[in-house]
Amino acid sequence: MGSLRRSHTCGAVSTADVGSEVIVVGWVQRRRDHGGVIFIDLRDHQGLVQVVFRPEESAESHERAGEIRSEYVILARGIVQRRTPDTVNPKMATGEIEVVAQEVRLLNRATPPPFPMEDNPDVDESTRMRYRIHDLRRAPLQRNLRIRHELYQAARRILCGRDFLEIETPMLAKSTPEGARDFLVPSRLQPGEFYALPQSPQLMKQLLMVAGFDRYFQIVRCFRDEDQRADRQLEFTQIDLEMSFVGVEDVLDVLEELTVGVFAEVIGVEIQRPFARISYADAMARFGSDRPDTRIQLELVDLSEAFRESGFRAFRAVVDAGGIVKCLPIHDAQELGRGAVDRLEKFVKKELGAKGLAWIRVGEDGSWQSPIVKFFSDAERAAITQQTDARPGSLLFFQADQADRANGVLSRLRTDLGRQLGRVDDRPWDVLFVVDFPVFQREEDGGLTYVHQPFVAPVEEDIPLLATEPEKVRGTHYDVVVNGVELGSGSLRNHSSDVQRRILEVMGYSKEEAESRFGFLFNALDAGAPPHGGFAFGLDRWVMVLANVDNLRDVIAFPKTQRGQDLLMDAPTVVEPEQLEELQLRLAPPSKRGG
RNA sequence: GGGGCGGUAGUUCAAUUGGUUAGAGCACCGGCCUGUCACGCCGGAAGUUGCGGGUUCGAGUCCCGUCCGCCCCGCCA
Numbered sequence: 001m002g003s004l005r006r007s008h009t010c011g012a013v014s015t016a017d018v019g020s021e022v023i024v025v026g027w028v029q030r031r032r033d034h035g036g037v038i039f040i041d042l043r044d045h046q047g048l049v050q051v052v053f054r055p056e057e058s059a060e061s062h063e064r065a066g067e068i069r070s071e072y073v074i075l076a077r078g079i080v081q082r083r084t085p086d087t088v089n090p091k092m093a094t095g096e097i098e099v100v101a102q103e104v105r106l107l108n109r110a111t112p113p114p115f116p117m118e119d120n121p122d123v124d125e126s127t128r129m130r131y132r133i134h135d136l137r138r139a140p141l142q143r144n145l146r147i148r149h150e151l152y153q154a155a156r157r158i159l160c161g162r163d164f165l166e167i168e169t170p171m172l173a174k175s176t177p178e179g180a181r182d183f184l185v186p187s188r189l190q191p192g193e194f195y196a197l198p199q200s201p202q203l204m205k206q207l208l209m210v211a212g213f214d215r216y217f218q219i220v221r222c223f224r225d226e227d228q229r230a231d232r233q234l235e236f237t238q239i240d241l242e243m244s245f246v247g248v249e250d251v252l253d254v255l256e257e258l259t260v261g262v263f264a265e266v267i268g269v270e271i272q273r274p275f276a277r278i279s280y281a282d283a284m285a286r287f288g289s290d291r292p293d294t295r296i297q298l299e300l301v302d303l304s305e306a307f308r309e310s311g312f313r314a315f316r317a318v319v320d321a322g323g324i325v326k327c328l329p330i331h332d333a334q335e336l337g338r339g340a341v342d343r344l345e346k347f348v349k350k351e352l353g354a355k356g357l358a359w360i361r362v363g364e365d366g367s368w369q370s371p372i373v374k375f376f377s378d379a380e381r382a383a384i385t386q387q388t389d390a391r392p393g394s395l396l397f398f399q400a401d402q403a404d405r406a407n408g409v410l411s412r413l414r415t416d417l418g419r420q421l422g423r424v425d426d427r428p429w430d431v432l433f434v435v436d437f438p439v440f441q442r443e444e445d446g447g448l449t450y451v452h453q454p455f456v457a458p459v460e461e462d463i464p465l466l467a468t469e470p471e472k473v474r475g476t477h478y479d480v481v482v483n484g485v486e487l488g489s490g491s492l493r494n495h496s497s498d499v500q501r502r503i504l505e506v507m508g509y510s511k512e513e514a515e516s517r518f519g520f521l522f523n524a525l526d527a528g529a530p531p532h533g534g535f536a537f538g539l540d541r542w543v544m545v546l547a548n549v550d551n552l553r554d555v556i557a558f559p560k561t562q563r564g565q566d567l568l569m570d571a572p573t574v575v576e577p578e579q580l581e582e583l584q585l586r587l588a589p590p591s592k593r594g595g
Numbered sequence: 596g597g598g599g600c601g602g603u604a605g606u607u608c609a610a611u612u613g614g615u616u617a618g619a620g621c622a623c624c625g626g627c628c629u630g631u632c633a634c635g636c637c638g639g640a641a642g643u644u645g646c647g648g649g650u651u652c653g654a655g656u657c658c659c660g661u662c663c664g665c666c667c668c669g670c671c672a
Binding site: 030031034035036038039041052054055057069070083084086087089092095112114115116118121122123124125126127129130151179180183224225226227228229230241269290291308311347349350351352353408412451452453481486488489538561562563565567 | 599631665669
């Protein structure tokens, strides 16, 4: 660069600079060489500007510009000139001007890019990830990571304004019972022992409350060694917070303020307070999901009662076995022909594990076409008509199964078909609290387990039910859901070691087990734990929502593939035998295919 | 662990029923071009058809195995 320094970022050069000299630096987006005159679109983190090289302005620069290729790094010094009306480019933010080069300096050459640095290059995911540097040069990813940055800053500003203290907790930690598989880190100093990377700082933030910090937050990396999805990575970031001497409403108040503030500061969107609230039971009943997008104007109907005494064995048996019969009615569904229904049936059976997809179509004359309706009594038909509001043009989909699977299948159909058929209201943002989760749920083997995590405090008046009807115990848990994406969840925690012990007991922990695993927690609570509660936002998912993208990889600088690999750095890899030696580790022979 | 889709040039795709030397756009390289902005024109180079095996006179194409990417179920909040 010599002594020359940037005077303007590329996108910042404007008509106000016409006639003055500017120095711009960046990467060559594209070169158009007309022999006599050469145009270069120069790109930096912030925009594009056209630089013109004319032999009569600077023969040397023109000569050098001929050598320049895509993605070369250059510095150009020149005079800003207003373009003639016929050469203005209305598609470009800086399209009214151009920089007439007086001098160009080649700062670095570049290998040809593996794909064009365009907004939508139509490239395979693995290619994008192997060439992540090039991928990150593209404007959409630059924008997404900028949104991510704004979210960090907004969250910090807002929480600091509410007297939250940012405190770090260890990455080399101990396994905590979030329920996911831990990432383990072998200890050299304690051979044969392992740290666990935190699945969340849950217990540590509770300890901070006991220690009297009153309000804590942290933007913190978390690790869960489970199979990945479009919205799940092995490592992800939480905006974690916890408060002392609060009830549910106090926490929700902070969550509303934080959410509203972030939307306003990061993308300039005004979200109305208070947020809509829906109970877990309502959400499951009406939408089949605990994170519904309520803009989709389709709702489920529970017909279990209508089939409790049914002669239709397929439904009756499910109800007898404790399952449910549920229906997704879609009115004016003429658009969905027989072929579409067949495809849906194939889809739910193969991909969602449904047993089948029963359906009833109501013809224009009111007649029912359906493979199952011949088994129904008049009373059952009447109940269906009444509860689903079936009418000519309606198409009813049924699932008879255990509640979670039936709801899962119909919930998926609801969102897919709702979007496909345009049954969506016009609100761009659907923000809600989901509340009133139960503390426990029944496992397949009949035992009880926690719905979220084992430290959720029960609603106070339900504590006596722990001894008698634990399944009815309501928790203080709450979720924030935006546009059908669960942004995060939280609860009040048990600050009484007695209640905490009883909950672990209901979940089947013996006194000894509970003591050995959670003794330090009991001790901490007994050291004078204040009532406390908190929340954790999934930061990556929040960026997804703010940036309006549907994949976490587009909001993380260096994401991993579905199989957990980093294709850029090529991790994970084998390590040197000496490293294993030092850790006193030996690899077992491969267990697959008999080694 | 399971289901679905995919893997051919740097890249995005094509290749009839299994049949000639695996083609095209963009990118790349060379040449020409003074107002383009997806510049244009002419020419060129570029391939272990993911990998391994099999069937066949002959395999990108059929069979078996395996690896990789994406989406989903299980798993995970």
